[in-house]
Amino acid sequence: MPEDILNIISSIVPKENIKTKELLKKHTTFRIGGYADFFVSPENNGQLSKLVKALNDNNIKYYILGNGSNILAPDEGYEGVIIYIGENMSDIEVSGTKIVAGAGALLSRTAKEALKCSLAGMEFAAGIPGSIGGAVVMNAGAYGGEMRDIIVSATVCDRNGNIFILTNEELELSYRHSIIEEKEYIVLECEINLKKGKAEDIKAVMDDFSSRRREKQPLEYPSAGSTFKRPTGYFAGKLIEDAGLKGYTVGGAKVSEKHSGFVINTGNATAEDVRSLIKYVSEEVYRQFGVVIEPEVKIL
Numbered sequence: 413m414p415e416d417i418l419n420i421i422s423s424i425v426p427k428e429n430i431k432t433k434e435l436l437k438k439h440t441t442f443r444i445g446g447y448a449d450f451f452v453s454p455e456n457n458g459q460l461s462k463l464v465k466a467l468n469d470n471n472i473k474y475y476i477l478g479n480g481s482n483i484l485a486p487d488e489g490y491e492g493v494i495i496y497i498g499e500n501m502s503d504i505e506v507s508g509t510k511i512v513a514g515a516g517a518l519l520s521r522t523a524k525e526a527l528k529c530s531l532a533g534m535e536f537a538a539g540i541p542g543s544i545g546g547a548v549v550m551n552a553g554a555y556g557g558e559m560r561d562i563i564v565s566a567t568v569c570d571r572n573g574n575i576f577i578l579t580n581e582e583l584e585l586s587y588r589h590s591i592i593e594e595k596e597y598i599v600l601e602c603e604i605n606l607k608k609g610k611a612e613d614i615k616a617v618m619d620d621f622s623s624r625r626r627e628k629q630p631l632e633y634p635s636a637g638s639t640f641k642r643p644t645g646y647f648a649g650k651l652i653e654d655a656g657l658k659g660y661t662v663g664g665a666k667v668s669e670k671h672s673g674f675v676i677n678t679g680n681a682t683a684e685d686v687r688s689l690i691k692y693v694s695e696e697v698y699r700q701f702g703v704v705i706e707p708e709v710k711i712l
Protein backbone atom coordinates (compact mmCIF):
# COMPACT_ATOMS: atom_id res chain seq x y z
CA MET A 413 0.00 0.00 0.00
CA PRO A 414 2.68 2.63 0.86
CA GLU A 415 4.32 1.78 -2.50
CA ASP A 416 0.98 2.36 -4.27
CA ILE A 417 0.59 5.70 -2.51
CA LEU A 418 4.12 6.71 -3.48
CA ASN A 419 3.41 5.77 -7.12
CA ILE A 420 0.27 7.91 -7.16
CA ILE A 421 2.02 10.91 -5.60
CA SER A 422 5.11 10.66 -7.76
CA SER A 423 3.05 10.48 -10.96
CA ILE A 424 1.97 14.08 -10.15
CA VAL A 425 4.62 15.77 -8.00
CA PRO A 426 8.40 15.66 -8.73
CA LYS A 427 10.28 13.14 -6.57
CA GLU A 428 12.41 15.84 -4.92
CA ASN A 429 9.22 17.35 -3.46
CA ILE A 430 8.17 14.10 -1.75
CA LYS A 431 9.54 13.08 1.62
CA THR A 432 8.72 9.90 3.50
CA LYS A 433 8.82 9.61 7.27
CA GLU A 434 9.09 13.34 7.87
CA LEU A 435 8.99 14.61 11.47
CA LEU A 436 6.02 16.95 11.89
CA LYS A 437 7.59 18.72 14.87
CA LYS A 438 9.94 20.33 12.33
CA HIS A 439 6.92 21.94 10.68
CA THR A 440 4.81 23.12 13.63
CA THR A 441 5.47 26.17 15.81
CA PHE A 442 4.55 24.02 18.86
CA ARG A 443 7.58 21.84 17.89
CA ILE A 444 5.39 18.78 18.52
CA GLY A 445 4.41 15.92 16.22
CA GLY A 446 5.67 12.49 15.13
CA TYR A 447 6.42 11.17 11.66
CA ALA A 448 4.14 11.69 8.68
CA ASP A 449 4.17 8.77 6.23
CA PHE A 450 4.36 11.19 3.29
CA PHE A 451 5.16 14.90 3.21
CA VAL A 452 4.54 16.44 -0.18
CA SER A 453 5.14 20.00 -1.42
CA PRO A 454 3.33 20.61 -4.74
CA GLU A 455 4.92 23.23 -6.99
CA ASN A 456 1.81 24.90 -8.34
CA ASN A 457 -1.99 24.96 -8.36
CA GLY A 458 -2.18 22.36 -11.14
CA GLN A 459 -0.11 19.79 -9.25
CA LEU A 460 -1.97 20.46 -6.04
CA SER A 461 -5.44 20.05 -7.53
CA LYS A 462 -4.44 16.86 -9.40
CA LEU A 463 -2.87 15.45 -6.24
CA VAL A 464 -5.95 16.13 -4.13
CA LYS A 465 -8.21 14.52 -6.73
CA ALA A 466 -5.98 11.44 -7.01
CA LEU A 467 -5.76 10.99 -3.21
CA ASN A 468 -9.49 11.50 -2.87
CA ASP A 469 -10.31 9.06 -5.73
CA ASN A 470 -8.10 6.43 -4.06
CA ASN A 471 -9.44 7.03 -0.53
CA ILE A 472 -6.03 8.07 0.74
CA LYS A 473 -6.07 10.26 3.81
CA TYR A 474 -4.46 13.71 3.52
CA TYR A 475 -4.13 16.89 5.55
CA ILE A 476 -3.24 20.40 4.42
CA LEU A 477 -0.41 22.09 6.28
CA GLY A 478 0.47 25.76 5.96
CA ASN A 479 3.08 27.27 8.25
CA GLY A 480 1.99 24.97 11.10
CA SER A 481 1.38 27.86 13.51
CA ASN A 482 -2.10 26.79 14.59
CA ILE A 483 -1.75 23.02 14.67
CA LEU A 484 -1.21 20.37 17.32
CA ALA A 485 0.18 17.31 15.53
CA PRO A 486 -0.05 13.90 17.23
CA ASP A 487 2.94 12.20 18.84
CA GLU A 488 2.09 9.05 16.84
CA GLY A 489 2.51 11.01 13.64
CA TYR A 490 0.20 10.94 10.64
CA GLU A 491 -0.66 7.84 8.64
CA GLY A 492 -1.34 9.46 5.32
CA VAL A 493 -0.18 12.35 3.17
CA ILE A 494 0.64 15.79 4.52
CA ILE A 495 0.29 18.31 1.71
CA TYR A 496 2.54 21.20 2.60
CA ILE A 497 1.68 24.54 1.01
CA GLY A 498 4.76 26.64 1.57
CA GLU A 499 7.58 28.35 -0.34
CA ASN A 500 6.77 26.52 -3.59
CA MET A 501 3.46 28.33 -3.81
CA SER A 502 4.35 31.69 -2.37
CA ASP A 503 4.48 34.19 -5.24
CA ILE A 504 3.36 37.71 -4.37
CA GLU A 505 2.28 40.15 -7.09
CA VAL A 506 1.37 43.75 -6.41
CA SER A 507 -0.57 45.88 -8.86
CA GLY A 508 -1.95 49.25 -7.75
CA THR A 509 -3.60 48.67 -4.39
CA LYS A 510 -4.16 44.94 -5.08
CA ILE A 511 -1.96 42.08 -3.95
CA VAL A 512 -2.32 38.52 -5.22
CA ALA A 513 -0.44 36.13 -2.94
CA GLY A 514 0.04 32.38 -3.20
CA ALA A 515 -1.38 30.38 -0.30
CA GLY A 516 2.14 29.51 0.84
CA ALA A 517 3.30 33.13 1.14
CA LEU A 518 3.91 34.12 4.75
CA LEU A 519 1.76 36.93 6.15
CA SER A 520 4.92 38.65 7.39
CA ARG A 521 6.43 38.66 3.88
CA THR A 522 3.18 39.80 2.28
CA ALA A 523 2.84 42.63 4.83
CA LYS A 524 6.47 43.66 4.14
CA GLU A 525 5.68 43.76 0.43
CA ALA A 526 2.66 45.98 1.19
CA LEU A 527 4.90 48.30 3.23
CA LYS A 528 7.42 48.46 0.38
CA CYS A 529 4.61 49.64 -1.92
CA SER A 530 3.18 52.07 0.72
CA LEU A 531 -0.04 50.07 1.00
CA ALA A 532 -1.88 50.34 4.31
CA GLY A 533 -4.37 47.94 5.91
CA MET A 534 -2.27 44.84 6.45
CA GLU A 535 -0.26 46.05 9.43
CA PHE A 536 -2.29 43.83 11.81
CA ALA A 537 -1.04 40.69 10.04
CA ALA A 538 2.70 41.40 9.98
CA GLY A 539 3.37 39.58 13.27
CA ILE A 540 1.04 36.60 12.77
CA PRO A 541 3.31 33.65 11.95
CA GLY A 542 0.96 32.00 9.42
CA SER A 543 0.68 31.59 5.67
CA ILE A 544 -1.87 33.37 3.49
CA GLY A 545 -3.78 30.07 3.10
CA GLY A 546 -3.92 29.43 6.85
CA ALA A 547 -4.91 33.06 7.43
CA VAL A 548 -7.86 32.81 5.04
CA VAL A 549 -9.04 29.55 6.64
CA MET A 550 -8.80 31.01 10.14
CA ASN A 551 -9.81 34.58 9.22
CA ALA A 552 -6.68 35.50 11.18
CA GLY A 553 -6.75 38.82 12.96
CA ALA A 554 -5.11 40.99 15.58
CA TYR A 555 -5.26 44.52 17.01
CA GLY A 556 -8.68 45.28 15.54
CA GLY A 557 -7.91 44.04 12.00
CA GLU A 558 -8.75 40.74 10.35
CA MET A 559 -8.40 39.09 6.94
CA ARG A 560 -12.09 39.71 6.25
CA ASP A 561 -11.32 43.47 6.04
CA ILE A 562 -8.83 43.09 3.19
CA ILE A 563 -9.74 39.97 1.20
CA VAL A 564 -11.35 40.50 -2.21
CA SER A 565 -11.50 36.80 -3.11
CA ALA A 566 -9.68 33.49 -2.79
CA THR A 567 -8.93 30.90 -5.44
CA VAL A 568 -9.67 27.48 -3.99
CA CYS A 569 -9.93 23.87 -5.10
CA ASP A 570 -12.31 21.18 -3.88
CA ARG A 571 -11.64 17.50 -3.17
CA ASN A 572 -12.33 16.66 -6.82
CA GLY A 573 -9.61 19.05 -7.96
CA ASN A 574 -12.02 21.67 -9.38
CA ILE A 575 -10.54 25.16 -9.12
CA PHE A 576 -12.81 28.17 -8.61
CA ILE A 577 -12.97 31.61 -7.00
CA LEU A 578 -14.88 32.54 -3.84
CA THR A 579 -15.62 36.18 -3.08
CA ASN A 580 -15.17 37.69 0.36
CA GLU A 581 -18.90 37.14 1.11
CA GLU A 582 -18.83 33.57 -0.20
CA LEU A 583 -15.94 32.76 2.14
CA GLU A 584 -18.30 33.43 5.09
CA LEU A 585 -15.54 34.89 7.20
CA SER A 586 -16.28 35.38 10.88
CA TYR A 587 -14.27 35.20 14.10
CA ARG A 588 -11.55 32.55 13.41
CA HIS A 589 -13.84 30.88 10.91
CA SER A 590 -14.41 30.56 7.16
CA ILE A 591 -16.33 28.19 4.96
CA ILE A 592 -13.07 26.54 3.80
CA GLU A 593 -12.81 24.00 6.59
CA GLU A 594 -16.48 22.95 6.46
CA LYS A 595 -16.35 22.33 2.71
CA GLU A 596 -12.83 20.86 2.83
CA TYR A 597 -11.65 23.34 0.21
CA ILE A 598 -8.00 24.20 -0.25
CA VAL A 599 -6.86 27.78 -0.62
CA LEU A 600 -4.52 28.23 -3.58
CA GLU A 601 -4.18 32.00 -3.65
CA CYS A 602 -5.82 35.13 -2.34
CA GLU A 603 -6.47 38.60 -3.69
CA ILE A 604 -6.22 41.41 -1.18
CA ASN A 605 -7.12 45.08 -1.57
CA LEU A 606 -5.32 47.71 0.50
CA LYS A 607 -5.24 51.51 0.56
CA LYS A 608 -2.52 53.92 -0.47
CA GLY A 609 -0.74 55.17 2.64
CA LYS A 610 2.57 56.60 3.81
CA ALA A 611 5.38 54.09 4.31
CA GLU A 612 6.57 55.74 7.55
CA ASP A 613 3.05 55.58 9.08
CA ILE A 614 2.60 51.94 8.05
CA LYS A 615 5.98 51.04 9.50
CA ALA A 616 5.23 52.88 12.76
CA VAL A 617 2.00 50.86 13.21
CA MET A 618 3.79 47.57 12.44
CA ASP A 619 6.59 48.41 14.90
CA ASP A 620 4.04 49.28 17.59
CA PHE A 621 2.15 45.97 17.12
CA SER A 622 5.37 44.04 17.09
CA SER A 623 6.64 45.57 20.35
CA ARG A 624 3.24 44.93 21.96
CA ARG A 625 3.54 41.27 20.92
CA ARG A 626 7.08 40.96 22.30
CA GLU A 627 5.98 42.55 25.57
CA LYS A 628 2.78 40.49 26.09
CA GLN A 629 3.36 37.14 24.39
CA PRO A 630 5.74 34.31 25.34
CA LEU A 631 7.46 34.38 21.95
CA GLU A 632 10.58 32.81 23.44
CA TYR A 633 8.74 29.45 23.75
CA PRO A 634 7.19 27.21 21.08
CA SER A 635 3.40 27.55 21.00
CA ALA A 636 0.48 27.86 18.61
CA GLY A 637 -0.44 31.36 19.76
CA SER A 638 -3.73 31.80 21.62
CA THR A 639 -4.79 28.29 22.49
CA PHE A 640 -8.46 29.15 22.99
CA LYS A 641 -10.96 31.22 21.04
CA ARG A 642 -12.31 34.32 22.71
CA PRO A 643 -15.66 33.39 24.29
CA THR A 644 -18.34 36.04 23.68
CA GLY A 645 -18.11 38.72 26.37
CA TYR A 646 -14.89 37.40 27.95
CA PHE A 647 -11.16 36.96 27.34
CA ALA A 648 -9.91 33.38 27.58
CA GLY A 649 -6.59 34.47 29.12
CA LYS A 650 -8.30 36.46 31.88
CA LEU A 651 -10.68 33.58 32.73
CA ILE A 652 -7.75 31.15 32.90
CA GLU A 653 -5.76 33.51 35.13
CA ASP A 654 -8.78 34.13 37.39
CA ALA A 655 -9.24 30.37 37.68
CA GLY A 656 -5.75 30.25 39.22
CA LEU A 657 -4.27 28.33 36.30
CA LYS A 658 -1.41 30.65 35.33
CA GLY A 659 1.70 28.45 35.19
CA TYR A 660 -0.35 25.23 35.47
CA THR A 661 1.69 22.41 33.97
CA VAL A 662 1.10 18.96 32.51
CA GLY A 663 4.39 17.26 31.56
CA GLY A 664 6.19 19.71 29.27
CA ALA A 665 3.08 21.77 28.50
CA LYS A 666 2.40 24.87 30.57
CA VAL A 667 -0.06 27.76 30.77
CA SER A 668 2.28 30.67 30.07
CA GLU A 669 3.04 32.92 33.05
CA LYS A 670 3.39 35.85 30.64
CA HIS A 671 0.05 35.35 28.86
CA SER A 672 -2.43 32.83 30.28
CA GLY A 673 -4.13 32.46 26.90
CA PHE A 674 -1.03 30.69 25.55
CA VAL A 675 -0.12 27.07 26.21
CA ILE A 676 3.64 26.78 25.70
CA ASN A 677 6.00 23.88 25.12
CA THR A 678 8.69 24.23 27.80
CA GLY A 679 10.96 21.77 26.01
CA ASN A 680 9.71 18.24 25.74
CA ALA A 681 5.93 18.57 25.67
CA THR A 682 4.01 15.82 23.92
CA ALA A 683 0.75 16.34 22.08
CA GLU A 684 -0.85 14.31 24.87
CA ASP A 685 0.48 16.79 27.49
CA VAL A 686 -1.04 19.69 25.52
CA ARG A 687 -4.36 17.89 24.99
CA SER A 688 -4.62 17.03 28.71
CA LEU A 689 -3.76 20.60 29.68
CA ILE A 690 -6.36 22.04 27.27
CA LYS A 691 -8.98 19.63 28.66
CA TYR A 692 -8.17 20.44 32.29
CA VAL A 693 -8.12 24.21 31.70
CA SER A 694 -11.44 24.24 29.85
CA GLU A 695 -13.11 22.04 32.46
CA GLU A 696 -11.81 24.14 35.32
CA VAL A 697 -12.89 27.44 33.67
CA TYR A 698 -16.34 25.95 33.07
CA ARG A 699 -16.54 24.63 36.65
CA GLN A 700 -15.58 27.99 38.17
CA PHE A 701 -17.32 30.44 35.80
CA GLY A 702 -19.76 28.44 33.69
CA VAL A 703 -18.08 29.71 30.50
CA VAL A 704 -17.18 27.33 27.67
CA ILE A 705 -13.77 28.00 26.14
CA GLU A 706 -13.08 26.21 22.87
CA PRO A 707 -9.64 25.50 21.43
CA GLU A 708 -8.57 27.75 18.57
CA VAL A 709 -5.68 25.43 17.79
CA LYS A 710 -6.51 22.69 15.28
CA ILE A 711 -5.89 19.19 16.55
CA LEU A 712 -4.66 17.11 13.62
Ligand SMILES: Cc1cc2nc3c(=O)[nH]c(=O)nc-3n(C[C@H](O)[C@H](O)[C@H](O)COP(=O)(O)OP(=O)(O)OC[C@H]3O[C@@H](n4cnc5c(N)ncnc54)[C@H](O)[C@@H]3O)c2cc1C
Pocket residue numbers: 441475476477478479480481482483497515539540541542543544545546547548549550551552553554592597598599600629631635636637638710
Ligand atom coordinates in the same frame (compact mmCIF):
# COMPACT_ATOMS: atom_id res chain seq x y z
C1 LIG B 1 3.26 33.17 18.45
C2 LIG B 1 1.94 33.09 17.69
C3 LIG B 1 1.13 34.21 17.60
C4 LIG B 1 -0.07 34.13 16.90
N1 LIG B 1 -0.85 35.26 16.82
C5 LIG B 1 -2.01 35.20 16.14
C6 LIG B 1 -2.84 36.37 16.03
O1 LIG B 1 -2.51 37.45 16.51
N2 LIG B 1 -4.00 36.25 15.34
C7 LIG B 1 -4.40 35.08 14.76
O2 LIG B 1 -5.48 35.04 14.14
N3 LIG B 1 -3.64 33.96 14.87
C8 LIG B 1 -2.45 34.00 15.52
N4 LIG B 1 -1.70 32.87 15.61
C9 LIG B 1 -2.20 31.58 15.06
C10 LIG B 1 -1.80 31.30 13.60
O3 LIG B 1 -0.61 31.99 13.24
C11 LIG B 1 -2.91 31.67 12.63
O4 LIG B 1 -4.09 30.94 12.91
C12 LIG B 1 -2.53 31.44 11.17
O5 LIG B 1 -3.51 31.98 10.34
C13 LIG B 1 -2.37 29.95 10.80
O6 LIG B 1 -1.74 29.89 9.53
P1 LIG B 1 -0.79 28.65 9.15
O7 LIG B 1 -0.35 28.85 7.74
O8 LIG B 1 0.28 28.48 10.15
O9 LIG B 1 -1.83 27.47 9.22
P2 LIG B 1 -1.61 26.01 9.80
O10 LIG B 1 -1.34 26.07 11.25
O11 LIG B 1 -0.65 25.27 8.96
O12 LIG B 1 -3.09 25.43 9.56
C14 LIG B 1 -4.20 25.93 10.28
C15 LIG B 1 -5.48 25.33 9.69
O13 LIG B 1 -5.65 25.81 8.36
C16 LIG B 1 -5.61 24.74 7.40
N5 LIG B 1 -4.87 25.24 6.24
C17 LIG B 1 -3.65 25.81 6.21
N6 LIG B 1 -3.37 26.23 4.97
C18 LIG B 1 -4.42 25.91 4.20
C19 LIG B 1 -4.74 26.07 2.81
N7 LIG B 1 -3.90 26.64 1.95
N8 LIG B 1 -5.96 25.62 2.35
C20 LIG B 1 -6.83 25.00 3.21
N9 LIG B 1 -6.58 24.81 4.52
C21 LIG B 1 -5.39 25.26 5.00
C22 LIG B 1 -4.94 23.57 8.11
O14 LIG B 1 -5.39 22.34 7.57
C23 LIG B 1 -5.42 23.81 9.55
O15 LIG B 1 -6.73 23.31 9.72
C24 LIG B 1 -0.48 32.92 16.29
C25 LIG B 1 0.36 31.79 16.38
C26 LIG B 1 1.56 31.88 17.07
C27 LIG B 1 2.45 30.66 17.13
